Amino acid sequence: MDKFRIFSELSGKMSNDNVLKWKNEGKPVMGLTCSNIPEEVVHSAGFLPIRIRANSVEDTSYGDANLHRISCSYVRSALEILFSDNRNFFDGIIATNTCDHHLNLADFLHHKAEFPLHYFQMHHTNTEGGRDLFINEMKGLIRFLKDRYSISIEDSDIRASIITYNKTRALMNRLNEFRKKNPPLLSGTEFMKVVLAGMTIRKEEFNVYLEYLISELSQAESGSDKLPRLMIFGAACDSPEFITFIENRGFSVAADNLCFGSRHYHGNIDENSDDLLSAIAERYFQTISCASVMNDFDRNYDMIINVIEEMNIQGIIVARLKFCDHFAGFSKMLKDAMSEKKGIPVLDLEREYSTTGSGQISTRLQAFHELIKK
Numbered sequence: 001m002d003k004f005r006i007f008s009e010l011s012g013k014m015s016n017d018n019v020l021k022w023k024n025e026g027k028p029v030m031g032l033t034c035s036n037i038p039e040e041v042v043h044s045a046g047f048l049p050i051r052i053r054a055n056s057v058e059d060t061s062y063g064d065a066n067l068h069r070i071s072c073s074y075v076r077s078a079l080e081i082l083f084s085d086n087r088n089f090f091d092g093i094i095a096t097n098t099c100d101h102h103l104n105l106a107d108f109l110h111h112k113a114e115f116p117l118h119y120f121q122m123h124h125t126n127t128e129g130g131r132d133l134f135i136n137e138m139k140g141l142i143r144f145l146k147d148r149y150s151i152s153i154e155d156s157d158i159r160a161s162i163i164t165y166n167k168t169r170a171l172m173n174r175l176n177e178f179r180k181k182n183p184p185l186l187s188g189t190e191f192m193k194v195v196l197a198g199m200t201i202r203k204e205e206f207n208v209y210l211e212y213l214i215s216e217l218s219q220a221e222s223g224s225d226k227l228p229r230l231m232i233f234g235a236a237c238d239s240p241e242f243i244t245f246i247e248n249r250g251f252s253v254a255a256d257n258l259c260f261g262s263r264h265y266h267g268n269i270d271e272n273s274d275d276l277l278s279a280i281a282e283r284y285f286q287t288i289s290c291a292s293v294m295n296d297f298d299r300n301y302d303m304i305i306n307v308i309e310e311m312n313i314q315g316i317i318v319a320r321l322k323f324c325d326h327f328a329g330f331s332k333m334l335k336d337a338m339s340e341k342k343g344i345p346v347l348d349l350e351r352e353y354s355t356t357g358s359g360q361i362s363t364r365l366q367a368f369h370e371l372i373k374k
């Protein structure tokens, strides 16, 4: 039996059978536009938190018309899906200002959306001030959930969700261990499908599927093809097909720091803390941060080096969306630092959200392969 079957089914699109079953049972679904929005809080309120994906969108004419063509294709595609027939699928949306493109989306939703919307102001510095803002925004989110949906959220609910999410992250770390093997026991494509599946299902259920997969993989043997091992960076990259495109060109995607990837599962929360919101904030400020967090490159760089050594990485790809200034800047800084200090080549790949591959990308990957093999 294909041990990844359930993950392939769940990762196909947002409105999968599991989500529809949850809805049909009259249970609420909350859409989140960014992986830095603390999902644990939404989960503690009894919602199914779903990171908004728009991989089924082919035409962004509505998004183009309302958000301008120089907005990144993720936010334009997300707008398309939120105003398409899928609209009634969500019981609410939490939007934010991770970047100006997100802010435009949030502003548009604020003026046009008929569904409940909450704006979670995001931090842009890894400082005390940033943490205080994050904690205050969590308090605001809890007030919104309580008032708008007439529900109670006790510390015991938040602690229970933290325990569940810690278990998920511990299981995802065990799964990541299988990627250390050479070749890895699961491909980058399979790993992304697992990650994406976990973004459309309650973590309690996801943990059961993860335990099954880990027990299966612990009996598996590594193959023989030892290919150049890559680490992928970037935002809004939720396309297993794109990872397959890279792997089909003679690479092994053995690590990543994608928001639709490992970054979502890094770190642990102190479940015994007396101050649960500070404990949650600690986790979000400890992990490798998004490029939208300004003053954090040096701290990120040190953690990236640890991953590179642990996962035996030979090359890095920054897969950034067109018009994504944050990752354009990060890509330049990483390329300079890596070539100067580590001699690890970095390939900067610009793509659109729906890109799963192209002739131009194929040519660049071929040249990158030769560079690493030299």
Ligand code: SF4
Binding pocket: 072, 073, 074, 075, 098, 099, 100, 101, 102, 235, 236, 292, 321, 323, 324, 325, 326, 327
């Ligand atoms: S991909 Fe970049 S520009 Fe687009 S929403 Fe994410 S951070 Fe903003």
